[in-house]
Amino acid sequence: MNDHIRTTLEKEGHNVKHINFKHFKYKYPSIFHKIHNFILKAFFKTNLKHQHHGREIIKELEKNEKQDVILTIKGDFIDPKSTLEFKKHAKKTIGFFNDNIYRCPNIKRVLDSYDEVYSFEKEDCEKFDLKFASNWIYTKKEDQDKNTFEYDVFTICSIDKRLPILIRIAEELRSKKINFKFIAFSKKHKPSDDHITYINKFLTLSEVDNYVSKSKVLMDINRDGQIGLTFRVFESLGLEKKLITTNADIKNYDFYNPNNILIIDEKNPVIPKSFFENEYEKIPDEIFNKYTVEGWIKNVVY
Secondary structure (H helix, E strand, C coil), X not given: CHHHHHHHHHHCCCCCCCCCHHHCCCCCCCHHHHHHHXXXXXXXXXXXXXXXXXXXXXHHHHCCCCEEEEEEECHHHCCHHHHHXXXXXXXXXXXXXCCCCCCCCCHHHHHHHCCEEEECCHHHHHHHCCEECCCCECCCCCCCCHHHCCEEEEEEEECCCCHHHHHHHHHHHHHCCCCEEEEEECCCXXXXXXXXXXXXXXXXXXXXHHHHHCEEEEEECCCCCCCCCCHHHHHHHHHCCEEEECCHHHHHCXXXXXXXXXXXXXXXXXXXXXXXXXXXXXXCHHHHHHHEHHHHHHHHCC
């Protein structure tokens, strides 16, 4: 997702250095380091892996001249000391978080490290005086014959507290004879269920995109304590596909259209067949453009 920001900035004429922390693999030198890290996390709220990520990023920054802007996506994976040091390497530092502090309390540690901080979680913005920015549209509408859809509804998610909700939704769809494909991921266990496909290996992005292209409607189940909109929402906007969601806050966004978006109760999901009968209604360009990568960059970076 972050790479779309890089390519868009480059298209707009900027020189961009993308540092992907996932390339900085950390391996414990010994079992004692692993035990030491457990103690650090438990009692001192720090993490050897986060320190490693910070050191490696600083090394990369030192190879380049001072930047106009350093934008960090989800900087809670870096130790605060390193994050604060970013200011030595840029005229302006920006942090964006598309997780909430309820789920990721480490975010609080780095909020003061940036010149500006944005969050997709409205409650965090209000509580911690942050600026609001949603996720962004990174997909484009495909020309597709509606008769080629293999599934009426598709979603993929991790097995967590949302699993019982997913099962209830699957039962509701099956009772209405609505065709669907639900995939749940977990490395640890693989329950048996006729409604859901359980996997223990991540699907590639192209594999997920293939399921999405075969589906008429996408499903979004927000995590407990989160009202910030997931990328699944913006994927549906970009592809002009209808969306079923448990996130009631979506009705407060200017792109909300009950013809396109069905909000359901996670405890008692009701999905009428009529929702599938009407075609998607296109969002006005002036609203749609606000949520594109270009619109996001204009709001956050510029």
